[in-house]
Amino acid sequence: MQDWTTPNDLADQVLRVWTKGRILATRITGEPLFPLALRLRRPDTLAYGAHFEKVRNWIRALEEGARARRGFGYDIEWTEINHRQLGRNRIPDGVAVPSEADALKLIGMEKEAARFEQLRQSTERSFPILTEWLARKPFVALDHARDWSRILAVLAWFRDHPNSDLYLRQLDIEGVDTKFIESRKPLLAELLAVVVARAADLQPGTVAQTLEQRYGLKSKPPIIRFRVLDRSLAVGGLLDVATPAAQFASLALPARRVFITENEVNGLAFPDVAEGIVVFGLGYGLELLSSAVWMQDREVYYWGDIDTHGFAMLDRLRGFFPAARSLLMDRETLLAHRALWVREDTPFRGPLTRLESDERELFETLLHNQLGDGIRLEQERVSFGRVRQTMQEIAIATSRA
Numbered sequence: 001m002q003d004w005t006t007p008n009d010l011a012d013q014v015l016r017v018w019t020k021g022r023i024l025a026t027r028i029t030g031e032p033l034f035p036l037a038l039r040l041r042r043p044d045t046l047a048y049g050a051h052f053e054k055v056r057n058w059i060r061a062l063e064e065g066a067r068a069r070r071g072f073g074y075d076i077e078w079t080e081i082n083h084r085q086l087g088r089n090r091i092p093d094g095v096a097v098p099s100e101a102d103a104l105k106l107i108g109m110e111k112e113a114a115r116f117e118q119l120r121q122s123t124e125r126s127f128p129i130l131t132e133w134l135a136r137k138p139f140v141a142l143d144h145a146r147d148w149s150r151i152l153a154v155l156a157w158f159r160d161h162p163n164s165d166l167y168l169r170q171l172d173i174e175g176v177d178t179k180f181i182e183s184r185k186p187l188l189a190e191l192l193a194v195v196v197a198r199a200a201d202l203q204p205g206t207v208a209q210t211l212e213q214r215y216g217l218k219s220k221p222p223i224i225r226f227r228v229l230d231r232s233l234a235v236g237g238l239l240d241v242a243t244p245a246a247q248f249a250s251l252a253l254p255a256r257r258v259f260i261t262e263n264e265v266n267g268l269a270f271p272d273v274a275e276g277i278v279v280f281g282l283g284y285g286l287e288l289l290s291s292a293v294w295m296q297d298r299e300v301y302y303w304g305d306i307d308t309h310g311f312a313m314l315d316r317l318r319g320f321f322p323a324a325r326s327l328l329m330d331r332e333t334l335l336a337h338r339a340l341w342v343r344e345d346t347p348f349r350g351p352l353t354r355l356e357s358d359e360r361e362l363f364e365t366l367l368h369n370q371l372g373d374g375i376r377l378e379q380e381r382v383s384f385g386r387v388r389q390t391m392q393e394i395a396i397a398t399s400r401a
Contacts, residue, residue, distance in 0.1 A: 023104070028135040154180075230275050308344060311363040314326055315355055340378075
């Protein structure tokens with residue numbers, strides 16, 4: 001039937017309007033959508049003479065699918081043409097769906113629309129402020145239709161208990177358990193951002209990483225793990241300790257040297273060092289150390305990857321420990337391990353203001369690919385013999401000081 005619009009094509013057009021959320025959104029926004037004009041590809045003048053029977057069949061099919069015949073769906077707008085050979089004939093000139101009810105029945109979405117209407121009404125009763133969100137994301141709400149009453153109950157609890165200072169496990173919400181909230185955190189965070197103010201004790205500009213931080217719950221405390229590298233400094237007989245950051249800050253360990261390395265295995269294999277400890281596994285969480293003011297009076301060493309991000313981490317660490325020294329992050333170490341270089345795909349390009357001259361020179365060398373494209377030496381690829389040798393040199397140098 002050539003490339004002329006069929007009843008299925010018309011239903012597909014309405015379905016596309018539905019999938020964009022426009023039909024449901026109009027229930028909230030009041031935007032006029034109906035009658036909804038649809039696109040109609042129809043025969044041209046030549047086709048009437050050359051394919052008259054096909055044109056008649058096309059018209060008949062459109063009429064069979066129209067509201068006048070089925071009781072719902074689309075209306076056909078007609079026009080008359082006067083064909084030189086065939087005389088006067090009435091042909092479709094346009095198609096429109098007159099109402100939402102016709103549209104929903106045409107695409108079989110009546111139940112979904114009714115379900116959304118229930119969600120809309122219950123949401124407007126509890127949180128009128130969420131109606132704009134519903135208009136933008138009706139299908140997100142429909143995807144959670146079975147749980148929507150419980151989701152609203154969670155929102156109400158947070159609204160009524162600001163800054164509760166409870167753990168998530170301690171929340172008593174009827175029909176809601178911890179796993180329900182845990183598995184829906186992204187959605188709940190999005191909705192809470194609309195209906196509930198942030199926790200009052202968050203300073204302006206604070207980046208809240210979790211729902212707990214943002215809305216005044218207790219968070220699982222961040223942990224700092226360290227190994228004692230000198231048995232005479234054992235903490236209650238323990239050499240490998242993981243403790244909340246706040247407790248680490250209060251330890252005031254008698255260590256003279258504090259080594260910091262990102263890689264966990266590096267921390268576990270770190271050689272013994274007199275009066276030393278090694279902190280490891282923090283990754284980008286270096287700020288957890290900032291409250292350990294006792295470290296200001298210690299020799300602090302940072303061992304990271306030899307790449308642009310490694311130097312960026314060193315720069316950050318010096319923000320709260322200005323005297324921190326880099327460890328195994330020099331040009332000599334880099335060139336000695338040429339066979340183990342890997343690629344840094346996305347270099348750090350921000351300003352670094354706390355690097356020493358030789359560190360800045362190496363950073364610039366890497367940033368501008370002067371040794372090759374995206375050169376990177378990961379800390380765990382440095383030979384262990386070089387690590388031991390460096391520790392011995394530090395021990396000798398400090399013993400002479």
